[in-house]
Amino acid sequence: xxxxxxxxxxxxxxxxxxxxxxxxxxxxxxxxxxxxxxxxxxxxxxxxxxxxxxxxxxxxxxxxxxxxxxxxxxxxxxxxxxxxxxxxxxxxxxxxxxxxxxxxxxxxxxxxxxxxxxxxxxxxxxxxxxxxxxxxxxxxxxxxxxxxxxxxxxxxxxxxxxxxxxxxxxxxxxxxxxxxxxxxxxxxxxxxxxxxxxxxxxxxxxxxxxxxxxxxxxxxxxxxxxxxxxxxxxxxxxxxxxxxxxxxxxxxxxxxxxxxxxxxxxxxxxxxxxxxxxxxxxxxxxxxxxxxxxxxxxxxxxxxxxxxxxxxxxxxxxxxxxxxxxxxxxxxxxxxxxxxxxxxxxxxxxxxxxxxxxxxxxxxxxxxxxxxxxxxxxxxxxxxxxxxxxxxxxxxxxxxxxxxxxxxxxxxxxxxxxxxxxxxxxxxxxxxxxxxxxxxxxxxxxxxxxxxxxxxx
Amino acid sequence: xxxxxxxxxxxxxxxxxxxxxxxxxxxxxxxxxxxxxxxxxxxxxxxxxxxxxxxxxxxxxxxxxxxxxxxxxxxxxxxxxxxxxxxxxxxxxxxxxxxxxxxxxxxxxxxxxxxxxxxxxxxxxxxxxxxxxxxxxxxxxxxxxxxxxxxxxxxxxxxxxxxxxxxxxxxxxxxxxxxxxxxxxxxxxxxxxxxxxxxxxxxxxxxxxxxxxxxxxxxxxxxxxxxxxxxxxxxxxxxxxxxxxxxxxxxxxxxxxxxxxxxxxxxxxxxxxxxxxxxxxxxxxxxxxxxxxxxxxxxxxxxxxxxxxxxxxxxxxxxxxxxxxxxxxxxxxxxxxxxxxxxxxxxxxxxxxxxxxxxxxxxxxxxxxxxxxxxxxxxxxxxxxxxxxxxxxxxxxxxxxxxxxxxxxxxxxxxxxxxxxxxxxxxxxxxxxxxxxxxxxxxxxxxxxxxxxxxxx
Numbered sequence: 001x002x003x004x005x006x007x008x009x010x011x012x013x014x015x016x017x018x019x020x021x022x023x024x025x026x027x028x029x030x031x032x033x034x035x036x037x038x039x040x041x042x043x044x045x046x047x048x049x050x051x052x053x054x055x056x057x058x059x060x061x062x063x064x065x066x067x068x069x070x071x072x073x074x075x076x077x078x079x080x081x082x083x084x085x086x087x088x089x090x091x092x093x094x095x096x097x098x099x100x101x102x103x104x105x106x107x108x109x110x111x112x113x114x115x116x117x118x119x120x121x122x123x124x125x126x127x128x129x130x131x132x133x134x135x136x137x138x139x140x141x142x143x144x145x146x147x148x149x150x151x152x153x154x155x156x157x158x159x160x161x162x163x164x165x166x167x168x169x170x171x172x173x174x175x176x177x178x179x180x181x182x183x184x185x186x187x188x189x190x191x192x193x194x195x196x197x198x199x200x201x202x203x204x205x206x207x208x209x210x211x212x213x214x215x216x217x218x219x220x221x222x223x224x225x226x227x228x229x230x231x232x233x234x235x236x237x238x239x240x241x242x243x244x245x246x247x248x249x250x251x252x253x254x255x256x257x258x259x260x261x262x263x264x265x266x267x268x269x270x271x272x273x274x275x276x277x278x279x280x281x282x283x284x285x286x287x288x289x290x291x292x293x294x295x296x297x298x299x300x301x302x303x304x305x306x307x308x309x310x311x312x313x314x315x316x317x318x319x320x321x322x323x324x325x326x327x328x329x330x331x332x333x334x335x336x337x338x339x340x341x342x343x344x345x346x347x348x349x350x351x352x353x354x355x356x357x358x359x360x361x362x363x364x365x366x367x368x369x370x371x372x373x374x375x376x377x378x379x380x381x382x383x384x385x386x387x388x389x390x391x392x393x394x395x396x397x398x399x400x401x402x403x404x405x406x407x408x409x410x411x412x413x414x415x416x417x418x419x420x421x422x423x424x425x426x427x428x429x430x431x432x433x434x435x436x437x438x439x440x441x442x443x444x445x446x447x448x449x450x451x452x453x454x455x456x457x
Numbered sequence: 458x459x460x461x462x463x464x465x466x467x468x469x470x471x472x473x474x475x476x477x478x479x480x481x482x483x484x485x486x487x488x489x490x491x492x493x494x495x496x497x498x499x500x501x502x503x504x505x506x507x508x509x510x511x512x513x514x515x516x517x518x519x520x521x522x523x524x525x526x527x528x529x530x531x532x533x534x535x536x537x538x539x540x541x542x543x544x545x546x547x548x549x550x551x552x553x554x555x556x557x558x559x560x561x562x563x564x565x566x567x568x569x570x571x572x573x574x575x576x577x578x579x580x581x582x583x584x585x586x587x588x589x590x591x592x593x594x595x596x597x598x599x600x601x602x603x604x605x606x607x608x609x610x611x612x613x614x615x616x617x618x619x620x621x622x623x624x625x626x627x628x629x630x631x632x633x634x635x636x637x638x639x640x641x642x643x644x645x646x647x648x649x650x651x652x653x654x655x656x657x658x659x660x661x662x663x664x665x666x667x668x669x670x671x672x673x674x675x676x677x678x679x680x681x682x683x684x685x686x687x688x689x690x691x692x693x694x695x696x697x698x699x700x701x702x703x704x705x706x707x708x709x710x711x712x713x714x715x716x717x718x719x720x721x722x723x724x725x726x727x728x729x730x731x732x733x734x735x736x737x738x739x740x741x742x743x744x745x746x747x748x749x750x751x752x753x754x755x756x757x758x759x760x761x762x763x764x765x766x767x768x769x770x771x772x773x774x775x776x777x778x779x780x781x782x783x784x785x786x787x788x789x790x791x792x793x794x795x796x797x798x799x800x801x802x803x804x805x806x807x808x809x810x811x812x813x814x815x816x817x818x819x820x821x822x823x824x825x826x827x828x829x830x831x832x833x834x835x836x837x838x839x840x841x842x843x844x845x846x847x848x849x850x851x852x853x854x855x856x857x858x859x860x861x862x863x864x865x866x867x868x869x870x871x872x873x874x875x876x877x878x879x880x881x882x883x884x885x886x887x888x889x890x891x892x893x894x895x896x897x898x899x900x901x902x903x904x905x906x907x908x909x910x911x912x913x914x
Contacts, residue, residue, distance in 0.1 A: 200676065204774045213738035218761045219657065219859020222789050223744035223753030224734065229762040230697065237694025240687065277681065281670035284813040287680035296680030304675045305686040306777050307768035312785060317661045317823070319787050319859075320763050328769060330776050332679050356741040366774070402676020402776075 004454045010137040011446050018133045025125050026105040026118040032088035032159040041067040041155045044087045055136050064163035067155030074145040082150045082177035085128030086157035089120035090431045097433035115436040123430035126437035127183045130445030147457025168413040176414045185422035193387040196420040198399040201333035201370035203342045206363040208326040216321040228325040229310045235353045243289040246303045248345050254336030258299045265396045298399020302332045339367025371407050386451035461911045467594040468903045475590045482582050483562040483575040489545035489616040498524040498612045501544045512593050521620035524612030531602040539607045539634035542585030543614035546577035547888045554890035571896040578894035580887035584640045587902030604914025625870040633871045642879035650844040653877040655856040658790035658827035660799045663820040665783040673778040685782040686767045692810045700746040703760045705802050711793030715756045722853045755856020759789045796824025828864050843908035
């Protein structure tokens with residue numbers, strides 16, 4: 001495809017101007033969690049609308065009860081793709097840990113190569129600009145914007161996306177596409193592009209066990225009076241067996257084996273467990289036996305006690321025999337595990353194991369199924385091939401240990417699957433001081449989108 | 458003993474004047490925990506010194522770095538007995554829950570009889586005055602104070618007794634006696650006097666288990682990274698077996714069976730477990746199987762988790778995989794259980810059960826052996842008989858689920874055992890609003906001491 005080569009060449013020549021535009025966007029302090037920066041969020045949205053309009057998009061700012069959305073259409077025909085990114089950024093504190101002003105971006109030389117240093121460089125302004133710049137050079141070379149593309153930029157991703165669900169529902173017909181392209185994830189490593197195709201789901205539980213109607217003194221009651229902390233530890237202490245498997249009845253229903261193809265891809269990554277765990281001072285994978293650590297994170301369910309509390313927890317000692325003990329427990333789900341069934345099984349497990357005189361109160365629980373994207377669809381094959389053509393190593397279909405809410409919302413509200421492609425690196429320090437985006441991520445990100453657009457539109 | 462009958466008769470006639478004196482003492486706001494009341498503590502000590510001097514005691518106020526002690530001697534000969542009480546009282550807040558001014562005492566009629574209503578009426582001014590009034594009427598009838606008695610009143614019992622140990626050490630020769638008489642405990646019930654002879658000891662443990670060097674996200678690490686809360690619950694969850702016994706190796710070494718005589722006394726009490734547990738909304742004794750609830754509290758060791766904490770414990774949910782989990786655990790000891798050995802065994806138990814990548818840090822632990830008073834000594838038999846003569850039911854040798862620090866200090870510093878006799882009732886509301894002391898406790902308390910003095914001096 002000679003046109004593609006021309007577009008890629010134009011992309012390389014476009015980089016200095018593209019960086020100037022990215023720096024302009026990075027200078028806008030669009031922190032969504034702090035209402036003092038609300039006008040900066042509007043400014044970022046307006047900047048994006050103006051930029052998209054300047055290259056021919058039908059772009060509008062769409063106000064919400066929170067920060068505005070930006071929606072833009074190429075108006076072309078063919079396979080309809082929705083591109084998603086977010087223009088809001090995390091707060092910058094602690095400011096004293098930044099080596100330079102967080103919104104005053106420059107290119108820095110580092111031992112690992114040149115980087116764009118700024119809040120939002122990687123999460124997500126740098127990433128969303130890779131797509132905008134891809135569209136721009138596409139237009140400049142071909143005279144037309146690529147195919148049938150809708151763009152959706154959100155300004156509340158870092159603050160819980162309160163306006164997102166209503167906006168998707170209110171504008172479903174406009175936004176529904178054949179696939180979404182979501183650019184908010186990372187590369188496996190600097191040479192290996194990644195399409196995240198399995199995202200773990202979740203069930204959260206939050207409960208309190210109550211025994212006596214008040215705190216007692218262990219001198220007066222220690223022995224005959226049941227201690228709810230003891231009950232809680234006994235119940236939670238048996239929630240895993242010696243093989244690291246969750247003992248909840250029925251928990252593994254719907255947990256699939258991964259395919260030989262995926263397993264081969266993952267094994268070929270030579271995941272460096274030693275470094276992964278070593279960075280947090282651990283040495284030994286502690287998860288479900290019989291599975292590699294990567295499988296444990298990406299393809300196996302897990303259960304963690306995220307919080308526990310009861311009795312006296314201050315300085316010194318009080319021999320209180322407490323009335324209550326509480327815990328927060330969460331399950332990460334894969335495959336077809338049913339969050340409702342697991343919620344029911346967990347509550348039954350706790351209730352069935354309560355001794356006399358104890359009761360349990362469950363606070364609101366929450367759940368979401370795992371997301372399994374259709375890797376056998378031609379769009380996935382085409383996108384993967386496009387990435388293979390750009391990067392040194394072939395692209396992998398990866399798992400993701402946590403959920404990415406936007407993917408679930410696109411599925412449940414718009415009936416649309418997402419292709420998750422991003423160019424962030426593990427050391428980008430997103431949400432932390434000195435956030436950066438590799439210049440190479442920006443350059444090859446633009447080239448990657450040109451290739452993906454060539455393959456999908 | 459005709460003299461005894463005369464003294465008892467004089468005691469009854471003395472009650473109106475005795476109450477006026479008690480009301481004087483109760484009016485002094487000797488709250489030891491609040492430095493704003495320090496001068497009131499001095500005032501109470503001076504009041505006691507003056508009162509004891511007025512009846513012929515060699516009484517002095519002995520200043521300390523905290524509130525003063527009061528020491529007084531009869532100067533007689535024979536068996537030397539040290540009487541202990543405390544003149545300080547608990548704070549009165551919440552004041553709005555009092556039905557009348559806490560220090561303005563009156564006699565109130567209640568459905569259960571006449572009571573002396575005031576802060577300190579039961580704990581411990583009313584109780585210590587039973588002994589002073591016994592001495593006063595003894596002197597008034599016989600012309601002499603009873604035998605060889607030393608009195609020690611403390612003013613810091615409600616605030617941790619910081620001056621007590623140095624004072625006992627500095628004045629050991631003056632204070633050391635054959636036995637102490639401690640009047641700071643209660644009756645079994647309104648008709649049954651009690652000598653507490655078995656006080657449980659204690660070991661406290663306070664520790665933190667650490668895994669990763671920082672809190673992790675369960676999406677990124679859930680599975681391969683060990684969760685210290687899970688480790689903690691698994692270890693603490695197996696600290697008791699299904700029979701409610703502590704599983705710590707060697708824990709039951711030194712735990713004696715109670716004698717048939719004591720068991721018969723306790724069984725005869727017909728302890729009302731239903732009411733005891735029912736008052737705190739429990740129904741079922743949860744302690745060591747094979748022992749009655751009274752035995753579980755008085756004669757069997759126990760283990761309680763007094764506090765547990767780790768991870769996120771606030772509102773809502775955070776899927777944190779925490780770096781640390783902590784607990785406070787205490788053991789109540791009986792017989793010859795060795796607190797040092799149990800501390801060592803506990804630390805070994807935790808350490809031996811830690812998986813790879815976890816470490817435990819123990820904060821300071823504390824321990825004290827159980828106190829087993831020599832019930833076979835003639836003084837105990839004589840005191841018990843004296844109480845039998847006064848009350849409708851025979852006196853019992855009781856256990857006590859918690860420790861009474863003064864008894865341990867008298868043993869360890871002065872090599873002296875204590876005879877614990879007191880006349881408080883369970884519903885006296887000590888440390889709470891509307892504290893009271895039954896008028897009958899005051900009247901029969903004075904008569905009891907006259908009989909005990911007759912038996913022991």
